[in-house]
Amino acid sequence: MTAPHKDDFGNPVGQPIDNWSGCEFPPRSDMVGNHVIVSPLDVARDAQQLFEANKTAGDGSRFTYLPTNAFDDFAAYKAWLDGMTANADPILHAIIDKATNRAVGVAAFMRIDAANGVVEVGNINYAPALSKTIGGTEAMYLMMKRAFDE
Incomplete structure (x- = not known):
């Protein structure tokens, strides 16, 4: 086993990547x-379905760790999605259930630093129809596969 590469302070860090x-x-x-299909979010296609799917969650607790609260008003939700999809980062995705062809969740590639090969998956919000399902797990697998292998 080779000794770990260390930085100038003696801390173990990853091996340098040549070129x-x-x-x-x-x-x-x-x-x-x-x-599931994890598809770049299209507000015109996905907003109403996502709004309806999130309404089945009831109390809004699924939004606790997200940058916004649950929405009671569709126009406000659509405006928020319009703002979130207006820039290059984050890249918001709808998670579409193949059995129903309905959007039931959202996740984003975000804080993208292409120069250093960094991407985060975040802004994850699964409606009850996706939560604790094979499709929810598969959505994360597909995003990780893209981040690491594509």
């Missing part, structure tokens, strides 16, 4: 699984 030149932003294309 690193950064990477590209994640592509804005569908990720298709057996149970």
Whole structure:
């Protein structure tokens, strides 16, 4: 076993990568699984379905760790989605249940630093129809596969 590479302070860090030149932003294309399609969010296509799916959650507690509260008003939710999808980062995705062809969740590639090969998956919000399902797990797998392998 080789000794770990250390920084100037003696802290163990990863091995240097020769000829690193950064990477590209994640592509804005569908990720298709057996149970879900993770698709770049299209406000016109997805907003109403997501709003309705989130209304089934009841008390809004699913929004506790998100940058906004639950929405009681569709126009406000749509305006928020319009703002979230207006920039290159985050790249918001709708998670579409293949069995129903309805959007039931959201997740984003965010805080993208292509020069250093960094991307975060966040802004995750699963409606009850997606929570604790194979499709919910598969959505995260598809996003990780894209982040690491594509």
